[in-house]
Amino acid sequence: MAKKPVPFDAHWDLEGVDVVANWRYPLILPYITQSPSFIAVTKKHRGLKVPRAELPKDEKLVFEVAKKFGLLNVEYGFDDFFNIKWWNTTGKHLYGTKHAIPDIEQKLVKAGQTQTVKVTSEESPTIVLQIPTNLTATEAISRIRQIFYINRELFNVEFGTPLPAKYDSEYKLEPSKLRKDTVIKGASAIAMYREGMPLWKIGNQLKISPDHLIKDSDLDMDQDKLAEHKRVLSIMALRLVKTALLIAENAARGRFPLDKPFPQAKLKSYKRPAGRPIGSRRPKRISVTEFKSF
Template sequence: MATKRPRQAWHLSGTDFTQPRLYARQDWRFLLFFQFLRISPSYALALDCEREQELAERLGSADRARKVWRTRCDMGDVFTVLFKDWWQARGLSLFGIHTAKPRVVGIRRLRPNEDADERRKRVGAAYRRFVEGRYREQGNPDSVLISVPLGMKPALMVRQLKQLLAAVQAEHPPELPVAAYALEENKLREARLLACLRLIYKRSARPDEELWRAAARAKISETHVVDPLAKKKDAKSAEARRMLTIMASRLSRDALMIAENAAAGKFPSMEVVAHAQPFDFPTLGQRLKVMSAWEKKRKKELAQSAAPKVEAEH
């Protein structure tokens, strides 16, 4: 049986998604949003600018600069911080809902032998306490009052609850709370987003390398597999090299759009971005190299500080 790897100090845990009067759902896309900001040409440009006007002049669009500058001010410098630290300091507040986390609760139990007048009095008091307390703390979420007869069989109870909730939400779709930044709901999958990141990292590490070699290193295809060190004139791999070049070219364009949308606070999205900045792979490679070295050093420090102390032998 494989042993479970211990959680490292820089890994998020479930508790990192909830604070008093603040919560967010757990979603793998938060980390990828952070990673795509690191490869965005517009975001790097914004970090190098001191004012929004300077960014507008360099981007050639005041509207584009306004969106990117807002993201830059909110998200900060993603090159000098680990994701967990960034999430705790900025991410949760930006992507989270600033209320107590909603929960299903019972307001009051109705007993069959209660006096009718006394029941109305106590139910009214319990309802007021709930509305003025927990309900308000949760940001007044769209809710429904339901009567659950406790003598029912659990399976039947659950089935009827599901049917009732489905009917209520179909008739009146719930009004959901809105965070400062919201993830886009679309068909972009984790595997494709990760392939985009791997390809851009490989191209940045070797800017002068042929595209198919970068694609081979990034392993963007399970069908077309080529040794990245293979000779260019190898006839056996000619078709695979051609297909990898085509696939890498498309994937690079997708990566650019995703990164440039992220710079404007929209993720994940491949919407065409006007005034998008092209990848400058040599410059990006140097920036990522410095960042990676710092990140490796920081993780080593955290690992050492978290390691159990061994008492010296006397």
């Protein structure tokens, strides 16, 4: 089962670069390095023979991204340690800004104390709040919503305004409707598929369909029911692998996380031969060709 990634971030006051914490950052490398386009381009860079058909038409773009990300001369397939090291040396500088991003600040004022709060609002107006601790979190949040509404409607204060261009980073996470579960499990699905793991086992290990999970004790179940479970798991796993490959191909071009199809994407590099796995003696009950290839 794919483990949940620990969000990566960076703090301007400590590192000279600011990145808001996000769970997607730890998945950038696993996706880029499993992209068929990335693998072909970096192999060619290392002097290995690569068939022309495996190289993408936008080879130059993939090469430039690999170069900027510092991945030209290293093997793909990284562990967590390498991923963290890459983020600290390279990633945070690509996705971060050299200016401190405006954020909420707080100061606890004890009963009977008097405190002076210094507000620096270089980029936009700032609302200063006083929140007594006798309020519950729910009550406080409700009051804050009312404050937002009053300032927006009566004083024309705009919330969510974009930051100035000086805050732009070289790369940004793409707006995406992909489910978190899909993005997390997708990287693992590609790795398993590349290793030749049967699709139903990929679906089973990643628990893609809880209603069709197969335990070791279930292998003796009715063969028709077992075949149906494997069929459903195979269909869902292949769907996940296809989506993950598109995410990987987009990532190799600096677009993450995005599953948008595009002509240059290499989606057939991991194509498997049709037919049943070698050594299977069970009579063929369903057509598995469509589940084993692109």
